[in-house]
Amino acid sequence: MPPVPRPGILEIAAYVGGEARLGGHNRVIKLSSNEGALGPSPLAVAAYEAEKGEIHRYPDGGAAELRAAIGAAWGLDPERIVCGAGSDDLLCLLAQAYGGPGTETIVTEHAFAMHPIYARYAGSTVVTAAERGLTADVDAMLACVSPRTTLVLLANPNNPTGTMLPWEEVRRLRRGLPEHVLLVLDAAYAEYLDDPRCSAAIELVDEAGANTVMTRTFSKIYGLGGLRLGWAYAPAAIVDVLNRIRSPFNASRPAQAAAIAALADVRHVEASRAHNARWRRWLVEALAAHGIPVHGTAGNFVLADFAAAGRDAAAADAALRARGIIVRPMGGYGLPGCLRISIGTGEEMAAVAEAVAAFMSGTAGERARA
Ligand SMILES: *Cc1c(COP(=O)(O)O)cnc(C)c1O
Numbered sequence: 001m002p003p004v005p006r007p008g009i010l011e012i013a014a015y016v017g018g019e020a021r022l023g024g025h026n027r028v029i030k031l032s033s034n035e036g037a038l039g040p041s042p043l044a045v046a047a048y049e050a051e052k053g054e055i056h057r058y059p060d061g062g063a064a065e066l067r068a069a070i071g072a073a074w075g076l077d078p079e080r081i082v083c084g085a086g087s088d089d090l091l092c093l094l095a096q097a098y099g100g101p102g103t104e105t106i107v108t109e110h111a112f113a114m115h116p117i118y119a120r121y122a123g124s125t126v127v128t129a130a131e132r133g134l135t136a137d138v139d140a141m142l143a144c145v146s147p148r149t150t151l152v153l154l155a156n157p158n159n160p161t162g163t164m165l166p167w168e169e170v171r172r173l174r175r176g177l178p179e180h181v182l183l184v185l186d187a188a189y190a191e192y193l194d195d196p197r198c199s200a201a202i203e204l205v206d207e208a209g210a211n212t213v214m215t216r217t218f219s220k221i222y223g224l225g226g227l228r229l230g231w232a233y234a235p236a237a238i239v240d241v242l243n244r245i246r247s248p249f250n251a252s253r254p255a256q257a258a259a260i261a262a263l264a265d266v267r268h269v270e271a272s273r274a275h276n277a278r279w280r281r282w283l284v285e286a287l288a289a290h291g292i293p294v295h296g297t298a299g300n301f302v303l304a305d306f307a308a309a310g311r312d313a314a315a316a317d318a319a320l321r322a323r324g325i326i327v328r329p330m331g332g333y334g335l336p337g338c339l340r341i342s343i344g345t346g347e348e349m350a351a352v353a354e355a356v357a358a359f360m361s362g363t364a365g366e367r368a369r370a
Pocket residue numbers: 085086087088089112155158159186188216217218219225228229230
């Protein structure tokens with residue numbers, strides 16, 4: 001008998017990331033993974049390159065300098081920060097530490113796909129709370145609570161819907177959850193909000209009964225997804241738990257150096273935020289001109305509803321791909337009528353608008369349906 005994994009593992013469907021290549025196109029426009037339109041700060045790239053003579057050395061396992069930089073940037077105690085190989089790393093650790101067989105983890109209907117995957121990997125039973133208007137619904141989430149609930153995962157803003165629960169509602173969720181239930185606020189898109197510090201989530205972590213965690217990432221506005229770096233802001237007892245179970249060097253040396261430089265380049269971050277707001281508005285209007293509504297627009301992407309415009313999203317996807325544009329089909333999220341489009345450069349957004357216009361006025365793309 002060959003080795004078999006723990007029960008439940010083989011029922012997990014592997015995550016499918018955004019595609020990066022298209023046959024027949026040398027230059028593709030990749031708008032499938034919300035990677036940040038302007039890429040990393042040149043200072044972050046320089047800091048990354050400066051590490052090349054040292055890559056035989058292990059990084060600082062405690063990421064002290066990076067945690068100090070994060071703390072200084074957002075006014076947080078570095079002792080309450082834990083870094084990881086992307087926020088994914090931390091979400092997985094939290095699911096393991098606070099879930100497990102016999103427990104239930106609550107996720108939202110159109111949650112980020114990794115939330116239920118990590119919960120299942122932990123052996124937890126996943127309980128899915130219905131949304132209202134593609135937005136998390138606090139009453140539905142609270143109705144999912146049972147004596148076995150130990151963990152609630154909520155991305156705010158959420159990916160892929162782009163919708164956001166008002167923080168007052170998140171507070172109501174926290175108040176309604178039993179004290180022993182851990183609430184994880186996945187704030188991967190925090191830096192695109194009007195309050196990029198995400199103060200409301202930080203206050204919740206500080207005020208709630210040591211039972212709330214916020215996770216953040218360097219993969220989106222900082223444009224460092226390829227380096228894998230995220231962090232959690234957590235109560236001291238949870239920091240202690242994460243430090244006991246994380247792999248000792250889960251933030252690589254070049255990643256730590258690049259992230260410190262990225263945090264320092266405030267102008268680049270500001271430019272990225274302004275760029276995103278401008279072109280997100282522009283793309284929403286370009287889509288609206290063809291009767292294509294979008295759902296939430298809180299992040300660096302829009303969820304375009306082709307079905308609501310009476311058109312086939314798969315055909316629209318094919319028409320975009322024919323022009324070398326890769327966006328994210330949403331069938332895997334149960335939203336087959338939608339495409340998620342990351343905000344890219346102005347040139348990339350113009351190419352999307354042109355392709356959508358051609359698709360909406362012609363029949364070329366519809367061939368994909370046959
Ligand atoms: C992109 C994303 C993440 C993961 O980011 P990494 O730090 O690259 O692992 C987590 N949550 C949500 C909602 C995301 O969209």
